[in-house]
Amino acid sequence: MYQYTEFDRQFVKARANQFRDQLTRWQAGQLAEDEFRPLRLQNGWYVQRYAPMLRVAVPYGELSSAQVRVLAKIARDYDQPKAELFQSAQATQDHLGPVALKNGSSVGSKLKAGYAHFTTRQNVQYNWIPLDKSADVMDLLASVSMHGIQTSGNCIRNITSDELAGIAADEIADPRPFAEIMRQWSTLHPEFAFLPRKFKVAVTGALEDRAATAWHDVGLHLLNNESGELGFKVLVGGGMGRTPVIATTIREFLPWNQILNYLEAIVRVYNRFGRRDNMYKARIKILVKAEGQRFIDEVESEYQQILEVDGAPHTITQAELDRVSASFVPPQLTCNRTDAEAKIANVLRAAAEDDVEFSRWLQQNVAPHKNPDLRAVTLSLKRLGYAPGDATADHLEVVADLADKFSAGEIRVTHDQNVLLPWVRCDQLPELWKAARKAGFARPNIRLLTDMIACPGGDFCSLANARSIPIAEAITQRYQDLDELHDLGEIDLHISGCINSCGHHHSGHIGILGVDKDGKEWYQITLGGSDGSTLSGAPIAGKVVGPSFSAAEVPEVIEAVLDTYRAERQTVNNRQETFIDTLRRVGAEPFKTAANGARFAAAASAGAGAAQTA
Incomplete structure (x- = not known):
């Protein structure tokens, strides 16, 4: 990892000191709100729907374990709103209502504090830090050479x-x-x-x-x-x-x-x-x-x-x-092995045959490495009960511990809102898997449907037209069966709460966009987007498939789209056609028809339920 020079460290600390002075003057009434606003924005401090939001810069996605521990401390000690503010925000969310599920249950937005949120641009955000504590947070960040400089404003952002x-x-x-x-x-x-x-x-x-x-x-x-x-x-x-x-x-x-x-x-x-x-x-x-x-x-x-x-x-x-470049020399790792890849392959094969879940984890969460003795391992932050990209203070502490033990103290933030350990020895994969599974990070769903991207949406953002988190939760809850997920294969699902596309809905194989319709939350569905990866093909924006849907209809629409894929896909040379390849081969019309049919089915079901209740 790059090590900041003494100049860098002093600069970041000086910037934190300047911000403390600016905050003090604003609190004393010596700086007007219009004068303070650009100063806080230049340091990553927004004011969102209910509370301030801090965006912390993570240049090119690299973090040390020491930095992650400071991020954990900030989540634990500072991402804590006043009780009356939190209760008022939750009351507003409750008023919007839950997302109904096919099994009769529902998913709402239960706001949580004490979290860090990993973004699609490899930054970290907090949603509840009071402004009167912001200077203390900047000092903490500066202690490990971190800051929020140029994470906001009309400037060159985090690279x-x-x-x-x-x-x-x-x-x-x-x-x-x-x-x-x-x-x-x-x-x-x-x-x-x-x-x-x-x-x-x-x-x-x-x-x-x-x-x-x-x-x-x-x-x-x-x-x-x-x-x-x-x-x-x-x-x-x-x-x-x-x-x-x-x-x-x-x-x-x-x-x-x-x-x-x-x-x-x-x-x-x-x-x-x-x-x-x-x-x-x-x-x-x-x-x-x-x-x-x-x-x-x-x-x-x-x-x-x-x-x-x-x-x-x-x-x-x-x-x-x-x-x-001298700061990016690979760490010196002792692999404790004598027989190159054959021995490692035998160990992993035996372990995988003994445990199907471990085998799936190796397939989905473990990537090849330039060094054949090593692997890159993704820790999934996509699990039921948590918004995509969210990590509690305790989660962050565990990530730091895993990085110290298995990855030379280094972590990477991925574009899909997960974290990755870049320096894992092959012979330590079984041990890492057990530790990650215990911590809840080993779900083998990387690149699968529930490894979705989602912005914070209307739960936090003042720009959003609709909530993203309950929609993500509803889809995640519906697709918990790992056999079904692996049968569906690799699918990029992206959710944005507004047209600003912080959830990158345009580039998703399936995109969900929150829109405002007569003051209510509605969602457009797009199909066929690509970010330019090998799986997705050339970059392209997805196309809208019909009118917008209510929140309760969205899970039904996604299910109808996926059922259409299963009905239309082909198997060639013992390989199952992917969702995006099937979509491109047959065109959007069958999927559009299925999506609109799901809307009518959901409406009929809701009407029947209402009549039965009456």
């Missing part, structure tokens, strides 16, 4: 990467040193502190795009050209929200040492021409879509200006790359 960065078997080059150099370059960049809109960058060094780069303002792919030289393929103008757009490739190859100069050119052009009169049209995706080739020409012109007139001030030297 994300592949959770398997540096360890992936299909990796061309480790993107983390470049992501770190970009982090240092972009932090408090004076020219880019007030962009037309927020700006998100993702970078990957692997053949498979696990970083969803085409859905970002800038997506970067490390690759080798025909001469074997390392560089970047540059994509610009991707994004979700009310106008989903797939990024445009504007450079097929850029030498690695020029990436900061080229990014500078891109963001300068955006800063100059991006719209500031309409926040819904202010993202760079709108500019790229509107201007097309002219945008690319402007970037190339600006880039030449930076090279020829400015003297290419941000060219990365080999010495600087080597300095940063």
Whole structure:
């Protein structure tokens, strides 16, 4: 992991001290609310529907066990609202009503405190920390070189990467040193502190795009050209929200040492021409879509200006790359084995044959590693009774303990709102599985239906039109049978509480979007989206399948869609066709018909139930 320099550590502590002073002045009435608001936002402090929300930066998704323990302390000691506020919020949620289930039970929103929430952009959020405690939290974060700088505002946000960065078997080059150099370059960049809109960058060094780069303002792919030289393929103008757009490739190859100069050119052009009169049209995706080739020409012109007139001030030297890369040297691990892969394979095979659940865990939660002695293991944060991505203080303590024992003290945050241990010895997999199962993290559902993405939705967010968490809970409750989950196979289900798409519904094989309809919660269903991974194919936004559905209808609609898949899928060469492949082969019409039929069936059932009650 990258180790902050003394300058970095002092800078973060100084920023925490500045925030404490700003908070004190605001509390004393020396700073007006309009003056304090941009200051708190620049440090990751929002005010949401019921309480403040803190977003903590996790650059390219890497955390140490020490940092996770501090996150646990914050959850335990500070994510605790005043009783009257919590009760008022719960009363509001109760008023919205539960989601009815087919078995006669229902699922509502029981708000909980004392949690950290892992997001799709590899950050961590808290939903209940009182503002009068915020400076204490910033001091705690600074003690382990963490902060909320640039997790909000119209600036370059947290730079994300592949959770398997540096360890992936299909990796061309480790993107983390470049992501770190970009982090240092972009932090408090004076020219880019007030962009037309927020700006998100993702970078990957692997053949498979696990970083969803085409859905970002800038997506970067490390690759080798025909001469074997390392560089970047540059994509610009991707994004979700009310106008989903797939990024445009504007450079097929850029030498690695020029990436900061080229990014500078891109963001300068955006800063100059991006719209500031309409926040819904202010993202760079709108500019790229509107201007097309002219945008690319402007970037190339600006880039030449930076090279020829400015003297290419941000060219990365080999010495600087080597300095940063030195922090990403793999840990020294003793594997305690003598006979390479054969011995390990025998141990795992015997253990898997003895326990079907362990076998499934190996299949779903354990990924290949660049080092054949090691594996990457995902700890599932998707289990009944918890919102996707949520972890209690106790959960976080266990994650830190597991990382210390099995993964050289390192944890990664995944885009699917789970956590990953990147340095697990193969011969320790059975022991890790037992420990993870005891803690509730070993459910073998990674990439399956219940490994869903969901934003906090209307339970917390003031922008949301509808709740996400009860919908996620209702679907999770319905699909608890592991045999059924594995029979359905790999399916990306994404849920957003509003059009801002924090739950990435556009890129889900099945997407669920909360919408407002006459002041009530309704949901649109989309099918066929892709994030660009190997399983999903080329990135594309899903298509809406009919009118919106009530919350009670959504589980029925999802079941009807999945039943249609089971009826339509084929088996070729003893391999079962995946959901997304079946959908693309037969088209959306059978699924749309089934979804709308489920609505009528649900309405008839509800009517019959009401008549019987009467």
